Amino acid sequence: MKDRLFILSQYLLPHHLLSRLIGCAAECRVGWFKNRLIGWFAQQYQVNMSEAQVEDLTAFAHFNDFFTRALKDGARPLDTAPGSVLSPADGAVSQLGKIEQGRIFQAKGHSFSVIELLGGDSQRAAPFMGGDFATVYLSPKDYHRVHMPLTGTLKEMVYVPGRLFSVNQTTAENVPELFARNERVVCLFDTERGPMAVVLVGAMIVASIETVWAGLITPPKRALKTFRYDEAARAPIVLEKGAELGRFKLGSTAVVLFGPEQVQWAEGLAANSPVKMGQRLGLPRS
Numbered sequence: 001m002k003d004r005l006f007i008l009s010q011y012l013l014p015h016h017l018l019s020r021l022i023g024c025a026a027e028c029r030v031g032w033f034k035n036r037l038i039g040w041f042a043q044q045y046q047v048n049m050s051e052a053q054v055e056d057l058t059a060f061a062h063f064n065d066f067f068t069r070a071l072k073d074g075a076r077p078l079d080t081a082p083g084s085v086l087s088p089a090d091g092a093v094s095q096l097g098k099i100e101q102g103r104i105f106q107a108k109g110h111s112f113s114v115i116e117l118l119g120g121d122s123q124r125a126a127p128f129m130g131g132d133f134a135t136v137y138l139s140p141k142d143y144h145r146v147h148m149p150l151t152g153t154l155k156e157m158v159y160v161p162g163r164l165f166s167v168n169q170t171t172a173e174n175v176p177e178l179f180a181r182n183e184r185v186v187c188l189f190d191t192e193r194g195p196m197a198v199v200l201v202g203a204m205i206v207a208s209i210e211t212v213w214a215g216l217i218t219p220p221k222r223a224l225k226t227f228r229y230d231e232a233a234r235a236p237i238v239l240e241k242g243a244e245l246g247r248f249k250l251g252s253t254a255v256v257l258f259g260p261e262q263v264q265w266a267e268g269l270a271a272n273s274p275v276k277m278g279q280r281l282g283l284p285r286s
Contacts, residue, residue, distance in 0.1 A: 152189030
């Protein structure tokens with residue numbers, strides 16, 4: 001009954017209004033307010049500040065500054081195996097596996113369309129049909145910057161408007177096509193393993209999503225927008241393996257896609273497996 005009431009509330013709440021209001025509070029620079037909020041959050045979620053570049057909780061300009069904090073050098077060593085695919089973020093594997101019949105497994109009999117996830121364009125989705133996916137969920141205590149699984153040349157970025165359902169195990173099991181319904185930013189790259197998509201999925205109270213090349217992407221006007229980065233349009237943007245790609249202000253989920261026969265996910269990884277940014281998520285298929 002408790003879960004059913006929670007899911008019902010997810011459909012009734014004004015997702016975007018609530019998220020924007022919380023976003024305003026997260027940008028508040030009033031000392032007593034931001035210090036109490038940061039201190040409460042760090043204690044409530046047992047945030048490990050010993051690995052942060054700035055350990056003093058009162059030194060952050062506002063809550064979002066704390067939430068997107070940088071880590072000390074060496075805090076996330078990158079896997080050194082040749083061709084390895086890195087976890088893009090700290091968190092836990094929500095699901096990973098094959099893309100079957102154009103759909104990605106979500107949880108408990110639910111799945112979602114690759115075409116819808118990537119913004120409704122079948123040509124954009126075509127290279128990933130029959131490929132592989134990994135979904136990484138970032139919990140509140142996690143490091144909330146997202147990094148490159150492989151070195152890649154940016155080809156396209158798409159802002160896809162949508163709802164802002166909470167993202168957790170309960171909603172994954174009960175909200176159909178959750179990740180293809182929420183607001184998201186799709187980033188498409190060319191890599192040594194062919195096309196790669198990294199999709200930054202928003203959620204309830206996610207105030208904004210940013211990328212390192214374009215800055216703040218959400219919240220814009222809620223209309224689908226496509227940005228192309230081909231050589232004729234502008235200078236190539238190349239991000240090295242392990243480099244920062246973007247960040248969540250009150251984070252959510254990253255979905256990584258590859259084409260068929262390109263990667264093999266690491267043995268031992270399954271739903272709910274904890275991961276750290278930079279650890280091996282997979283290896284190239286021979």
